[in-house]
Amino acid sequence: xxxxxxxxxxxxxxxxxxxxPHEVRESVQRHLENCEICSAILDSTRNILVLxxxxxxxxxxxxxxxxxxxxxxxEMESGSEGxxxxxxxxxxxx
Amino acid sequence: MTKxxxxxxxxxxxxxxxxxxxxxxxxxHELIRPYELAVYRMALSYMKNESDAEDVAQEAFLKAFRKLxxxxxxxxxxxxxxxxxxxxxxxxxxxxxxxxxxSLDEPPGEAGHVSPAILRDWREIPSEALERNEVRELLxxxxxxxSPIYRQVLLLRDVDxxxxxxxxxxxxxxxASVKVRLHRARIMLQKELxxxxxxxxxxxRWFQWS
Numbered sequence: 330x331x332x333x334x335x336x337x338x339x340x341x342x343x344x345x346x347x348x349x350p351h352e353v354r355e356s357v358q359r360h361l362e363n364c365e366i367c368s369a370i371l372d373s374t375r376n377i378l379v380l381x382x383x384x385x386x387x388x389x390x391x392x393x394x395x396x397x398x399x400x401x402x403x404e405m406e407s408g409s410e411g412x413x414x415x416x417x418x419x420x421x422x423x
Numbered sequence: 424m425t426k427x428x429x430x431x432x433x434x435x436x437x438x439x440x441x442x443x444x445x446x447x448x449x450x451x452h453e454l455i456r457p458y459e460l461a462v463y464r465m466a467l468s469y470m471k472n473e474s475d476a477e478d479v480a481q482e483a484f485l486k487a488f489r490k491l492x493x494x495x496x497x498x499x500x501x502x503x504x505x506x507x508x509x510x511x512x513x514x515x516x517x518x519x520x521x522x523x524x525x526s527l528d529e530p531p532g533e534a535g536h537v538s539p540a541i542l543r544d545w546r547e548i549p550s551e552a553l554e555r556n557e558v559r560e561l562l563x564x565x566x567x568x569x570s571p572i573y574r575q576v577l578l579l580r581d582v583d584x585x586x587x588x589x590x591x592x593x594x595x596x597x598x599a600s601v602k603v604r605l606h607r608a609r610i611m612l613q614k615e616l617x618x619x620x621x622x623x624x625x626x627x628r629w630f631q632w633s
Contacts (some may be wrong), residue, residue, distance in 0.1 A: 338539055342606035346587075369542035373617040374609055376548055381612065382582050385553040386562045387464045390473050394459060397481055398452055404485055405448050 332360045337367045341374055436500045444492055451488055458501050461583050462508045468574050469512035479515055483508040498592070502585060506593050509575075537610045540617045548620055557623065565615045573608035580605050 332340075340357050343349045349357065361368050380386070439454045455462075462483055467476035487494075487507050494503055552558045566574060579590045580601070591601045 335538070338610070339606075341539070342602070342609050345609070348587075348602075365543055366541060369545040370539045370613065370617075372545040372547070373542055373620075374539065374613040376545065377612055377616050377620070378581050378609060380548065380550065380553060380558075381562060381566065381577070382584070383550050383553050384460055385550075386559055386566075387460070387467065389460055389463055390477060393463065393477060393480075394456075396477070397459065397484060400481055401452065401484060401488065405451070405488070 332356050334360075334364060334367055337361070337364070338370065341371055344371065345375060345378070437496060440491060440494060440496075440500065448488075451491075454500070455484055455487075455504070458504055461501065462504060464582065465505055465508050465575075465578060466512055468571070468578055469509070469516060475515065479508065479512050483511045486511065498589065501583070502589050502593060505579070505583065505585075509593060537607045538614070539610050540614045542617055542621070545617070545621075558620070561616060561619055561623070565612055568615070569608055569611060573604055573611065576601055576604040577608040577612070581609070 337357055337360050340349055340353060344354065344357055347354075361371060434457075436454065439450050443450050443454065459480075463476060463480045466479035466483065467473065470476040470479055483504065487504050490507070494500065498506075548558075553562075566577070569577065575594060576590060579585045579593060580587070585593065587598055587601050587605075590605075591598050594601070596604075
């Protein structure tokens, strides 16, 4: 199977997830070996996704954890009845 | 290996949850610490302002605590937590009358074809580049500019590292929709970001990052 560039682009996401059928993956791979444009598109997409997944992109607001845990502590103290709010449910699934 | 695995070696969450339900509620603080950012990030993707997102995140953690006995262990705790966060965000938006997108499997406009930015070469950008504000801001802006259905799939799958099935379950859409949206989201990000990242970094500046 010989693929054109625009068809290879349709497979980029599946290729990155290693979710393509074997023969499609082989064809994409063969195309990539000979096409610098598609290789650059694939490399840039993969690179951008690695950057996107980095925890430095979106950070917690200053003081978020302190406020969260303080509120949880308050509610746990005042509302332990919340824990027994579903008496019909089993204590623990496992 | 997922990021949660790296952050939290040796954690036995099932055991922690059992201990919390048995009365050691203090442990809940420790249980949720690795997920604060993921929950906040997801809340922010719906709410669009930091203060509402923080409210939603706090509410989600509280609800998860109160409902902990209903956690069945069929999904990962993190996935369950994110589902609660999405529900809380949707509840808020409905309350504010601003929920424009429900979990429609095929909203209008989803049928178009998306093409990537054409490049002749690509030089790897190391993660250290994220120490620069302008790079972080480029990424934030590009992600925020995706329409919600694409942004959520991308965040769940590529940032929170849920698998396709988990993403489909959390968003209440089909596997096929997850795959289509994910593909488009990734290509749209590449299209938006590749030229900007490239021009931001002329070759002679690269070595500063490595």
